[in-house]
Amino acid sequence: MNFKAQKAFKLGKVVPFIQNGDYFYQKGISFYRKNNIERAIFYMEKAIELKNDDPVYHCQLSAILADKGEYERSNEILQQVISEMDPTMYECYFFMANNYAHLGLFEKAEEMAFQYIENNEDGEFLDDSLSLLELLHFEKDDDYSMEEKLDEEELLIIRHGNAAAHIARGHYELAIDQFQQMIKDRPNLWSAHNQLAKALFLHGQHQEALNRTYEVLEKDHGNFTAYCHLTTFFFELGEKEEAYKLAQLLTKISPIDIEQRFLLAETFCKIEFFKESFHQLRLLKKEQYEESLDFLRCYGVAAFHCGEIERANLYWRKAARLGDKKAEKILLEDANGLLKKENVRYN
Structure with a gap:
């Protein structure tokens, strides 16, 4: 010592x-x-x-x-x-997908990879998830005999997820090209038509987006996603009377599919039916719906306009922690007393 x-x-x-x-x-x-x-x-x-x-x-x-x-x-x-x-x-889903792939449980691996993509369309492991899905596509079947059609379906889902990710990133031209190719291969793939319409609208091709949506509704009467998109399109184009007519129809619909229910909540929030949106979001929350970035932001906007200011701030803080710049801006403006109600929108 x-x-x-x-x-x-x-x-x-x-x-x-x-x-x-x-x-x-x-x-x-x-x-x-x-x-x-x-x-x-x-x-x-x-x-x-x-x-x-x-x-x-x-x-x-x-x-x-x-x-x-x-x-x-x-x-x-x-x-x-x-x-x-x-x-x-959400990265847990990606890691689980890899683990299931090592165990040879390819269907479970695909399920987890899709879970990651659906909940985190612009996430760090998006490209890795898509690559894993492509690998699983080839690993599951070597002979392409009885399950050849199934493999084609799986590959189509991968392509669909990849194109949808381009929309989330703002790469609208890439998304448009990919969805157009999918529709060429599968003319009755209505989900691709709907996503193409969304990409076209966001790219500024408004009439083309409307035409595509009308075409879906002509051939697939009652297509829920198409009605939601059309409602939003009308509202964004200033055709609020038409948007509200459709919204009144949507208030009478209760989708069973949980993703469609979130789409309904998003649509209500975008057209400023905040009470209806908040109601749907609270129901989803009770059912432990995944708190994606879109969910958190939508919940914050709807809660704010329904007078639930503290709850709105809670969800905006969650969104900000996940890197959402819009939520960060709202919180900063609120802290400085500069937040204006008319500027709090979900779009």
Whole structure:
């Protein structure tokens, strides 16, 4: 023991050594980088014991377990994160998809990959998810005999998801080209027609978008998505009387499909039927609908215009944490007393 240590010891000056969750987490990361998997798991589990409510710790443990080949246990942890801790950690779906692929459970892998794409269309792992789906397409069947048609359907779904992602990113021309090609291959694929109309409208080709939507309704009477799009198109073009007529029809519809119900809530919010939108969103919330960025932003706008200011701020803060610039702007304006009611819109 050196002189300084002796002096500190005699004076009773003991420097506390705090071993908290973060300490063990960093130790786990350190051993993981050194490829010492067993030690990494040991320290990560210790970190979780001390800080069990941190979803990042759980996700890191699941990643280490996957590297070890314990895919089932890894997925159990990821499912727990999504179900019990943070339903907005959509990357868990992507990691589960990879684990299921390693286990040879290709249908489950596809399901998880689609879940990721649907909930996070502009996410970090979008391209990786699409690549995984393409790989799964070839892995599932080598002979292309009895299930050739099924494979074609799967590939079509991949193409559809890819084109829809282009709309979310603002790449409208790419989306238009891809949906047009899909329609050429499958003329009665109404979902592609509807998405093409949406891309056309956002690209400024308003009449073409309207014509496409009318065509869908002529050939597929009662197409719910087409009616929602047409309502929004009319409103954005200033044809509010026509939009409100359609909206009155939509208020009488209760879709069974949960995604259609969110589309209905979005449509009401866009045309400023905030009470109706808020009602649908609260029902979806009770059913634990995934809190995507669009859901959070829509909920915030609808709640704000229904007088639920604190609730609106809560959902805008959630959206801002996920990187939503519009939500950040609204919160900043509100904090500075500059927020104007007429500027709070969902579009």
